[in-house]
Amino acid sequence: MRLGRGPDALIAAPAGFLWTAFEPSTHPPLARDLLNRAYADGGAAVRAGRDWWRETEADPEYDPKLCFIAVEAGSGRLAAFAQCWTSGFIKDIAVADTHRGKGLGAALMRRIFQTFQARGCAHVDLKVQVDNPSGAVHFYKSLGMTVVEEL
Ligand SMILES: CC(C)(COP(=O)(O)OP(=O)(O)OC[C@H]1O[C@@H](n2cnc3c(N)ncnc32)[C@H](O)[C@@H]1OP(=O)(O)O)[C@@H](O)C(=O)NCCC(=O)NCCS
Numbered sequence: 001m002r003l004g005r006g007p008d009a010l011i012a013a014p015a016g017f018l019w020t021a022f023e024p025s026t027h028p029p030l031a032r033d034l035l036n037r038a039y040a041d042g043g044a045a046v047r048a049g050r051d052w053w054r055e056t057e058a059d060p061e062y063d064p065k066l067c068f069i070a071v072e073a074g075s076g077r078l079a080a081f082a083q084c085w086t087s088g089f090i091k092d093i094a095v096a097d098t099h100r101g102k103g104l105g106a107a108l109m110r111r112i113f114q115t116f117q118a119r120g121c122a123h124v125d126l127k128v129q130v131d132n133p134s135g136a137v138h139f140y141k142s143l144g145m146t147v148v149e150e151l
Contacts, residue, residue: 001126001137001145011111013070014103017079019111022067028053031067031081038094038134061085066115068108072099080104084112088121100134109143 013019032052056062063086070080082093090112095105116124128136130150 001140017070018073020069020071022069030078088116088124090126
C-alpha cells in the first residue's frame, strides 16, 4: 500500500501517550515482545530470533531515527512501535492490544508520513496481508493509503 502525500503540522500523540526517542540499548527487546504479541494471531513472521535486531541494524536501509516509540504517559510502558527503512518503507508497526482503537496507530502513521515527507520521499510504502486480523487494511485505507500491488 502507498501514500503519496503527507501532512504539514506537528503530530501530537493521543491523550495518555507520549512520543519518546528510540533508545537502541533498551527498546529492541521490548519492541520485539510487542511485535510478537501483535503478530502472533496473524501468522506474520515472529521476530523471536536473538539476531533479529542485529540483522535489522546491519541493514543498509536502517536508520535509528526511523524507529518510532510511544509510551504510556503514566507508567512509561511501551504502547506502540514502528520501524521503517530509509527507502520510505514501513517494515513493522504495532500498537499494544490494550491500546488499540484509541487513535494511537493513526497518530504514529501520520508521524511517519511527516518524517518521510521532510526527507523528500514521494511516497510511503508497506506490505500487509489482505486478511490481517486486526483490520490493518481498513486502517491504512482510512489514512489515505491505496493498494498499488496485490500479490
Ligand atoms: C493496525 C493497528 C496498528 C491499528 O492501530 P490502532 O491504534 O488500533 O488504530 P487507530 O485507533 O489509530 O485507528 C485508526 C483508524 O483505523 C481504522 N481501524 C483501526 N483498527 C480497525 C479494525 N480492527 N477494523 C477496522 N478499522 C480499523 C479505523 O478507521 C480507525 O478510525 P476510527 O477511529 O474512526 O475507528 C493495530 O490494530 C495493530 O497493532 N495490529 C496488530 C499488528 C499489525 O497487524 N500491524 C500491521 C502489520 S502490516
